[in-house]
Amino acid sequence: MDNLLALRVFVRIVESGGFAKAADAMNLPRATATKLIQELEKHLRIKLLHRTTRQVSVTPEGAAYYERAARLIAELEEMDEAVSNSRAQLRGRIRVDVGSVLANQIIIPALPDFRARYPELQIDLGVSDRPVNLIGEGVDCVIRGGDLADTSMIARHLADLDWITVASPVYLNARGKPQHPDALQAITPANPTSPAITHLPGHAIAGYFSSLSGRAFPLEFHKDGERILVHGDAVVAVNESTAHLNTLLAGVGIGQTFRFAVEPWLRTGQLQQVLPDWTRPHHPLHLLYPMNRHRSAKLLAFADWIQDVFAPFNCRGR
Structure with a gap:
């Protein structure tokens, strides 16, 4: 059995969802693909795939084996890239994870340019604000904001983003514009046990x-050396950045988000800035990837490209 070919076929079957698709993509006879998987399962003494006439599914053992096999194949491809050292012939797949609003408003609109430069390089874009484990989940690189806690990763600075505090005109017409961050703090009743006193927040917060x-x-608000943190009354809170933007547009309350994300709605008047004299420290963005991937030609090509993509959004650069 050709172990390496069997691994490649297995990975392609899992990713494509079928023997026929994998065999056709690899220009192999379908009988050969089936035989290779049978020999691999016999060699490992485990069942990797459940096969029916309609579909192929991965067993729990097969899923665990796939994660390692996919990483191994990726590393072999990187070895080939390093030897050929040809940017024009980059091919394969790169898995990138990024937050929702960054993906939808910055990266996805720029992808046609990347495809034009590297037509044989496929991007799997994981879009979520959930932190991922690069090694455990087979991710090549992530774009993360804030302080860098993991020093085992290589970090490339992409941009510093501006924050802005905003609300919709509908909300502001109903509740008024706050003149100081303290107006956003929740009001604590003097006698919480009294049924005659109702808890009324100073303002509603669209939280994250x-x-x-x-x-x-x-x-968070800063002015003349003063720093104020407002927890307030988060009447609605979400854990995804595009959803957070939509809560602000819906008039749920006042919130803070990135300036680039709301600029189109500031221009149309669908959102308005509040407390403009109060600022918040810039939010640094970095591209992170494992130390063992620093020689990957396709990863370095993506890193160079994504740095150019984010350059116009760098508030320090402006």
Whole structure:
């Protein structure tokens, strides 16, 4: 049995969802693909795939084996890339994970340019605000914001993003514009046990909470050396950045988000800035990837490209 070919066929079957598609993509007879998988399963003494006349599914053992096999095949491809050192012939697949609003408003609109440069390089774009495990989930690189906690990764700075505090005109007409961050703080009743006193928030907050911890992030305001954190009354909180933008547009309350994300709606008047004299520190963005991937030609090509894509959004650059 050709072990390497069997691994490639197995990975392609899992990714394409069928023996026929995998065999056709690899220009192999379908009988050969079937025989290779049978020999691989016999060699491993486990069942990798459930096969019926209509579909192919992966067994739990097969799923675990796939994760390692896919990484191994990727590493072999990187070895080939390093030897050929030809940017024009980059091919294969790269898995990138990024937050929702960054993907939808910055990266996806720029992808036709990437495809034109590297037509044989496929991007699998994982779009989620949930932090991922690069090694455990087979991800090549991620774009993350905030302080860098994992020093085992290579980090390439992409941009520093501006924050802005906004609300919809519908909300502001109903509740008024706050003149100070303290107006966003929840009002605590003087006698919480008295049924005659109702808890009334100063303003409603359209909140954002961590997918990892479940805790809501406070609004943050800086001015003349003063720093104010506002937890407020988060009447609605979400854990995904595009959904957060939509809660602001819907008039749920006041919130903070990236300036680039709301600029189209600021121009049309669907959102308005509040507390413009109060700022928040810039939000750094980095591309992160494991140390063992620093020689990957396709990853470095993507890193160079994505750095150019984010350059116009770098508030320090402006």
